Amino acid sequence: MMLFDYDGIDKLIENIKFNTGYDFSEYKEKPFKRRVRVILRKYKCTSVKELIKNLNNNREEYQKIIKIITINVTEFFRNKEVFDQFESILESDIKEGYTYSVLSAGCATGEEPYSIAFLFENLKRNNYLKYKIDAIDIDRGALDTAIKGKYPLEELKTIPEKFREYITIGESSFTVKESVKSNINFKIENLYVNDAISDSTYDFIFCRNVFIYFRRDLQLKILNNFYNSLKLGGYLVLGKVETLSNAFKDKFEMIDLRNRIYRKL
Template sequence: MQLNFDFFNKWVKDKLGIQLDAYKEKQMQRRIANIMESCGVNTLEAYSKLLERDPVAKQEFLEHITINVTEFYRNRDLFDTFEKNLVTLNRNFPRLKIWSAACSIGAEPYTLAMILQKNKIQTAKIVATDIDRTILQRAKTAVYKNSDIKNIPISDRNEYFNQLSTDEFALKDGIKRQVLFKKHDLLKDRYEDKCHAIVCRNVTIYFKNDARDEVYQKFSDSLVPGGILFTGATETINFSENFGLKKIDSFIYQKM
């Protein structure tokens, strides 16, 4: 099946405001072909018409192309290392601003909120952003399954969650209130500023090199000197000094 991705990339940018051509081509085209097949359409022209007239299909497309694989304390050992660095950072910056970029269903920023509470860091602000409004609404609702919270000890589950059913847990309001959610596109929107820590994990691996490097530079610009960037377990920033960053721990970089 020969698909006209040049047409579709332009259509998605014009109509949905998403820059598909910044993502790695083969991965993105495979994802689009898969969801087209599930919808029973054979051309991207026909698929674009379906997305225009069917809001459900449009939302399924947005959720399919954005990366929403997440869980609380994903890669727990790395989060433990980040927690130590965050506590150290708080000694130098009593009023922390933390940005959780591409936050998906909220597991990551809420993990940060729990870390702050456990370490009695009370003067901190967490901003969490994502490109998908529907995902952000799920994050605000903050109801999770066992698979989402599998890395949280039972004692912490009891402290921070109310169990709704065998496989549903609602985050308590005390943690929910610590996070401010906003819509944001890493590829085109203005970045947060004066951040002391930025958490963006397992996202840039899907970007082409130029787009990835631009994101890293903008993250660096968003940090105060001495601030830290926490990346995913597959995201090593090569030549980090080119972005004004230095590696200080596993997948943690500090603005020089």
């Protein structure tokens, strides 16, 4: 097994910030090192110092390594059970004439906010309601894909048949219809920044597979921002991986333990 020398990792974080504006200083050490290991392999370096030398403050190269660090893995209806629960929450209390507001935090290439949008579109068939979704991510490259809303055909496999009317299927790709896209506002934002989400209030906040990599104090800060940005009775959907810190247990009612869905008290 190859051994890597991580000496200089703080300097790497500093250089990333200098060249790209992204600040990874609040990431947990272990997962961050795992990502750096992938970068070292890609650049055929055995030490962080050698990597820094090779990158030579080249902004384009630094942009490429951001993609490796942020991990944009996602899919339509990822962990379908979470969406089934979300759908039944919506159906149990349909507010006619209401405009639902949703935040998809760490939306990656857009599959999560589009899946949410498909559910709302389906509800709109029999109910008079509107929705708007803010979808944010730190990674500009991922957001560019999200904004285009164009995906390879393999991604169709997780989209249930009933939602296919909201996409246009071509020979090698499919595209989300403009009527759906127009409800989503994609924005580049860093979740650690205090005012990233503070001027909106939401009925639902989805934040799945995002802050597991962050240090605890940062997780608490983000959860606090979510709490403040949720309407009373609004839902926080953390999904299968993230957990709600005990510090927030009396501020939220547990709705679904397996899918980590909570309601603001």
